[in-house]
Amino acid sequence: MDLWFTENHANNIKYSLKVNKTLNVEKTDYQDLAVIETEQYGRILVLDGILQTTEKDEFVYHEMIVHVPLFTHKNPRSVLIVGGGDGGAIKEILKHNSVERIVLAEIDRKVVENAKKYLQNISYGLDNDKVEIMIGDGIKYVNEHKNEFDIVIVDSTDPIGPAVGLFTIDFYKSVYECLKDDGIIVAQTESPFIYGNLINKLSKMFKQIYPITKPYICIIPTYPGSLWTFTMGSKKYDPENIDTNNIPKIDTKYYTPQIHKAAFILPKFVKDIFEEV
Amino acid sequence: MDLWFTENHANNIKYSLKVNKTLNVEKTDYQDLAVIETEQYGRILVLDGILQTTEKDEFVYHEMIVHVPLFTHKNPRSVLIVGGGDGGAIKEILKHNSVERIVLAEIDRKVVENAKKYLQNISYGLDNDKVEIMIGDGIKYVNEHKNEFDIVIVDSTDPIGPAVGLFTIDFYKSVYECLKDDGIIVAQTESPFIYGNLINKLSKMFKQIYPITKPYICIIPTYPGSLWTFTMGSKKYDPENIDTNNIPKIDTKYYTPQIHKAAFILPKFVKDIFEEV
Known part of the structure; x- marks a missing residue:
């Protein structure tokens, strides 16, 4: 399966990372939360569709x-x-x-x-x-x-x-x-x-x-x-x-x-x- | 039409820009060449699928x-x-x-x-x-x-x-x-x-x-x-x-x-x- 995480910026730019594994997706009291393992940047934390942090950078x-x-x-x-x-x-x-x-x-x-x-x-x-x-x-x-x-x-x-x-x-x-x-x-x-x-x-x-x-x-x-x-x-x-x-x-x-x-x-x-x- | 230019990095990362207009695409003696007008970065020059320069940056x-x-x-x-x-x-x-x-x-x-x-x-x-x-x-x-x-x-x-x-x-x-x-x-x-x-x-x-x-x-x-x-x-x-x-x-x-x-x-x-x- 060819799985990608994509972040949209202002509907003009998309930044996508190839996904190895989706570790967790949930809806918290405040936001949508996901933890994903990507090929290039290791595990990443995503809140409301926005990448917050990656293991590699x-x-x-x-x-x-x-x-x-x-x-x-x-x-x-x-x-x-x-x-x-x-x-x-x-x-x-x-x-x-x-x-x-x-x-x-x-x-x-x-x-x-x-x-x-x-x-x-x-x-x-x-x-x-x-x-x-x-x-x-x-x-x-x-x-x-x-x-x-x-x-x-x-x-x-x-x-x-x-x-x-x-x-x-x-x-x-x-x-x-x-x-x-x-x-x-x-x-x-x-x-x-x-x-x-x-x-x-x-x-x-x-x-x-x-x-x-x-x-x-x-x-x-x-x-x-x-x-x-x-x-x-x-x-x-x-x-x-x-x-x-x-x-x-x-x-x-x-x-x-x-x-x-x-x-x-x-x-x-x-x-x-x-x-x- | 929802048109995007996408650059692939090492098959792990994709960077995409929303396209307003494709101005020219041709095969030269050395490489594939395209000039595209994007919404965020103005006109861009692309050689062999790789973004070379944009008007905005x-x-x-x-x-x-x-x-x-x-x-x-x-x-x-x-x-x-x-x-x-x-x-x-x-x-x-x-x-x-x-x-x-x-x-x-x-x-x-x-x-x-x-x-x-x-x-x-x-x-x-x-x-x-x-x-x-x-x-x-x-x-x-x-x-x-x-x-x-x-x-x-x-x-x-x-x-x-x-x-x-x-x-x-x-x-x-x-x-x-x-x-x-x-x-x-x-x-x-x-x-x-x-x-x-x-x-x-x-x-x-x-x-x-x-x-x-x-x-x-x-x-x-x-x-x-x-x-x-x-x-x-x-x-x-x-x-x-x-x-x-x-x-x-x-x-x-x-x-x-x-x-x-x-x-x-x-x-x-x-x-x-x-x-x-």
Whole structure:
């Protein structure tokens, strides 16, 4: 049988991966969920038809959403992840010895369960003693916790479906309160090849709240547009002013201290999107 | 009618673009050629089923294959392009006032003809007075011209079909002879997500010949793997030692003097591919 998983982007582009095996398909309280084994990218997690993560290229996204803020902060001890139920971000956070507490606020219990069962290469950190898994509304959690975290990572799906509320100025303001005095937020903010307008809008929101707002990029081959942005809001530390000599050696496949700095150098059209008034 | 162009990668991945109109399909002496108008990426050129260039994202590839070597060289006056019949590289080279002569060695006359007819946004430089179009074998042309060019750009298709001979040590040695004493070669060397082994092999060849061999990267959303490499071989100038203050302002959408430097900072797994013995 010739089986393919196909993702549609804006009805103009289709990205398809050859399927070896469908491991699970279910309808959760929040979304359609599937775990599929593909020939090229290993096992993949799909939510509402959108590819979220693959075994073979997840390292790019998870290393870059984690190590850039954690090595920008001088001594990160507590991290909150909003979304990220696959556990990929946690796997990377656990490489930082300073971190004592990781809270995962994931709205969909089934994402965590499926990740634990089918994506163990990605999810193994979920069982670590430092991790508290809070199944519920991340926005509510953030609202109820003030001055508590060094880092907040918004590891969300696209700005449709359950994640819509994570792309609003009210949420980013609430995260500001949830962070300590030298805290840092990083959010995944989509591809400039697809979501230019959204990125520009989000950038303006961050700049209204955080004294240091800086976007950075990486390359994720299985995501639409591939060129991916993160937006960092920081109360105190400038991510470009790190001393690369002070960064301890950790096991990575994408991140290096040099990549940390290079990631903030944007192609001209991306720079224009972020700077445009 | 619901019409799609689909590119197959290694029988594992399909990348499809919605088609508005098929402008031309023909069998040339060397390859199957098509020009198609897509909804998302404008007009595209397809050779042997492989997408070569699109109106909407060609700027990334052409700016990076041209401006990096030309701004590394102190005074580029003569440039040879092997392949590149679409004219995209020429369009960018013409932004450098120092350049007096551009030779295009394209094996397939039909590529040039179709680009002139259907891809005028990309090809308009082909008619410039500084340009000599040489229809024929680029390898033969290089062999017959010694100590003549400041820059040689290998703007080839994938290492299958007519371009196979452009991925060999004999060819790179021949280019060395074709270059002046301070000359520079740049070749497109595919994606590390797909062609890791090839990239490692090519890097070794370059290092045997050129005193300065350096790979650099950019992001092309319509190419398989999206993370794209170029390999530079230079007789004298180090592309990372440029003085960014000396780079004149030119009209670009991807390249900036800062991107020039950042492009040489490789993600760890890409660095490993190039440095692996």
